[in-house]
Amino acid sequence: MPSPLARCPLNLILFDKVVEKAILPDDDPRATHVREVLRLKVGDAFEVAVANGPRGKATLLENCSKGMSLGFAWEQAVRNDLFPIRLLLGLPRPQTARKILEQAAALGAGAIDFFGADKGEPSYANSKLWTTDEWKRHLTRGVEQAFCSFIPVVRHWRNLEAVLDDLSQSDERLALDLYEADAPLSADAAIGKESVSLALGPESGWSPRERDLLREAEFTLLHLGDRVLRQETACLTALGVLAQPWW
Incomplete structure (x- = not known):
């Protein structure tokens, strides 16, 4: 059954830290969201952010045996907008x-x-x-x-x-x-x-x-x-x- 996150359209997806690349396991709700809601293909990009940190874009590099391979490009400016x-x-x-x-x-x-x-x-x-x-x-x-x-x-x-x-x-x-x-x-x-x-x-x-x-x-x-x-x-x-x- 899809996770609640997968059924809810989001404007960006949060990650825990700034990295250049990451693999999302197929059972990660964020991967489910990218696959089932955003319906992105290899080469497509989507909006991301680090919790309490910068925003950026993630690009779907490939679907591999371990999950979804992503590359990130982060913005430098960070402003607390609360x-x-x-x-x-x-x-x-x-x-x-x-x-x-x-x-x-x-x-x-x-x-x-x-x-x-x-x-x-x-x-x-x-x-x-x-x-x-x-x-x-x-x-x-x-x-x-x-x-x-x-x-x-x-x-x-x-x-x-x-x-x-x-x-x-x-x-x-x-x-x-x-x-x-x-x-x-x-x-x-x-x-x-x-x-x-x-x-x-x-x-x-x-x-x-x-x-x-x-x-x-x-x-x-x-x-x-x-x-x-x-x-x-x-x-x-x-x-x-x-x-x-x-x-």
């Missing part, structure tokens, strides 16, 4: 986390921090998403879709207090809250700021204790209107709004 936006998220259910990982990586979030929320479900942390490398694959897919190479940092924290203690003093601090926010989120909140930390609770929302912690940490509570949104919808909408000053 936005200085740090997402602080109450740990969501695994299917929600998968969507956020892929799409936040595609949109260019600089970091994604998950924390155990008062109203969250602790068992979500034991999902195979987190106990295996599956979470890394979702990040990679988002970056490849965006035609980029830099991958957001992902961290986990025991609770909201722990992640708040780790914040930079220079961050603009914002939190989404449907019930106690006084103003809507807008791109103006990020204009002229060095970096932004955006906090979102789990789908069940913030506890009163967590709201107190956010206010004590000088977070401004903002909203996205009157509609009740899923966590991934609110997260990605807010990320798109805040990223505008860096576009």
Whole structure:
């Protein structure tokens, strides 16, 4: 059965390091993608990048007994194109986390921090998403879709207090809250700021204790209107709004 990667058209394919030549085994999902989705022949080229490094082009040199032989030509310029936006998220259910990982990586979030929320479900942390490398694959897919190479940092924290203690003093601090926010989120909140930390609770929302912690940490509570949104919808909408000053 083809891998999920093979069924998903990508704009570039990531590799681990800069090399001049490499052989992709036939059972490597990247080889499957080149063969079954891109349908490339010997002599054809496709877009590649090194994770957190340069982009370039790979040329299919030959199909040999060991797999797919590739030659690489790399660009010299490397620019980190992630936005200085740090997402602080109450740990969501695994299917929600998968969507956020892929799409936040595609949109260019600089970091994604998950924390155990008062109203969250602790068992979500034991999902195979987190106990295996599956979470890394979702990040990679988002970056490849965006035609980029830099991958957001992902961290986990025991609770909201722990992640708040780790914040930079220079961050603009914002939190989404449907019930106690006084103003809507807008791109103006990020204009002229060095970096932004955006906090979102789990789908069940913030506890009163967590709201107190956010206010004590000088977070401004903002909203996205009157509609009740899923966590991934609110997260990605807010990320798109805040990223505008860096576009």
